[in-house]
Amino acid sequence: MSAHGTPIPMTSHRAEPLTGVAEVPGDKSISHRSIILGALAVGETKITGLLEGEDVLDTAKAMRAMGAEVTKHEDGSWSVHGVGVGGLAEPDQVIDCGNSGTGVRLIMGVMATSPITATFTGDASLNKRPMARVTDPLALFGAQSVGRSEGRLPMTIVGAADPTPVRYTVPVPSAQVKSAVLLAGLNAPGKTVVIEKEATRDHSERMLAGFGAEITVEDTNEGRVITLTGQPELQAQQIAVPRDPSSAAFPVCAALITPGSDVLVPGIGLNPTRAGLFYTLQDMGADLTFENMREEGGEPVADLRAKYSPGMKGIEVPPERAASMIDEYPVLSVVASFATGKTMMAGVKELRVKESDRIDAMARGLRANGVTVDEGDDWWSVEGMGPEGVPGGGTCESFLDHRIAMSFMVMGMGAQKPVTVDDSTPIATSFPIFTPLMTSLGARLETQA
DSSP, rough: BBBTOOOOOOOEOSSSSEEOOOOOOOOOOHHHHHHHEEEEEEESEEESOOOOOOHHHHHHHHHHHHTTTEOOTTSOOEEOOOOOTOOOOOOOOOETTTTHHHHHHHHHHHHHHOOOEEEEETTTTTGGGGOOOHHHHHHHOOOOOEEEEEEEEEEEEEOOOOOOOOOEEEESSSSSEEEEHHHHHTTSSEEEEEEEOOOOOOHHHHHHHHTTEEEEEEESOOEEEEEEESSSOOBBEEEEEEEEEEEEEHHHHOOOOOOOOOEEEEEOOOTTTOOOHHHHHHEEEEOOEEEEEETTTTTTEEEEEEOOOOOBBOOOGGGGGGGGGGHHHHHHHHHTTTTTEEEEEOOGGGGGGGGSSSSHHHHHOOOOOOOOEOOSSEEEEEEOOOOTTTOOEEEOOOOHHHHHHHHHHHHHHSSSEEEEEEEEEEEEGGTTTHHHHHHHHHEEEEEEO
């Protein structure tokens, strides 16, 4: 049974050339943070381009439950009337964050330094994911947490009535952990310092500065040192959300493996902490170009053009690139199966604790479609079968994971036989228009209601 209701299998058939313009939704990471920081600002924050996937809508519900006024307007824009830093209200009900690890961890950080109590839950997938990586540093501020064994949801957080600032070194590369600590530091007096040995996506730092927080970032021998001065008055902003590079990955990768394809994906955020997949694809020999490079809302943006690339070669993906493309490894492994030679992906242990164990989930599905995969604790490799060599014909389990489901739908577009996933409903959490968008390009996707 799907956590989103009755499972809906979906089958992807070998496609004719994919052509046209793929206007993917707004960036999920920036959408979450726009609503959260808007809720902590003074005045009305106006947002255009917000991703209206289930994950982000659950974050909007959570911030409403804590006193912010979050409204969608007829023209598709959104507004958030904030309560100010330290102004959160105690929610009356349990906060259900659905499938969103980003949402729940950031919201825990937001309320951990306010004298309120909140209980969090999620769907079957989210309730299996580790939360101690966030609650441990939040405890340093004075917050208390009580949850299920191994720090799992449902969990109650009792915010610190008299928070103290902290100095915290993030033990594993995680933008969610870093961001939770920074958001908690907003309502702690003094300076909160976060040190990351390996840089992760920096949307929180950029957006905090944009809302008027005093925040500095310095590269030192310790690593990347981020210092936030607590208890600022954040000022409402106008935000244009760039299009999501993680969503762009799917039409881009589908075009690369589908003969004759030529797809333009406009307005994609190319923040250097997020764009690792596109550089990796170019390293493999993909015909992928950046057009109309520009800056929007403090973020680098470009239009991506992807064309069928039968000459791609397997490579060893630099481990230091992992943080900038951690969500894209599933679809990269699909592309790797259509390349020639082995693609090695190391330093990716974080994939084991995403919405699913993504290494295991992809390895199972790839093998079911005739691809040879080897794996270890923090690495995996895919033996490429060449541009026309992937048999397909398998049924894959999505494990309630949107990126697993979409990755195998991409595989079916270039494989010899159709590829099926057991449940396509999780796709709505991050890419609600995936099916009509891919169909408009020429994909043949069939649901089995």
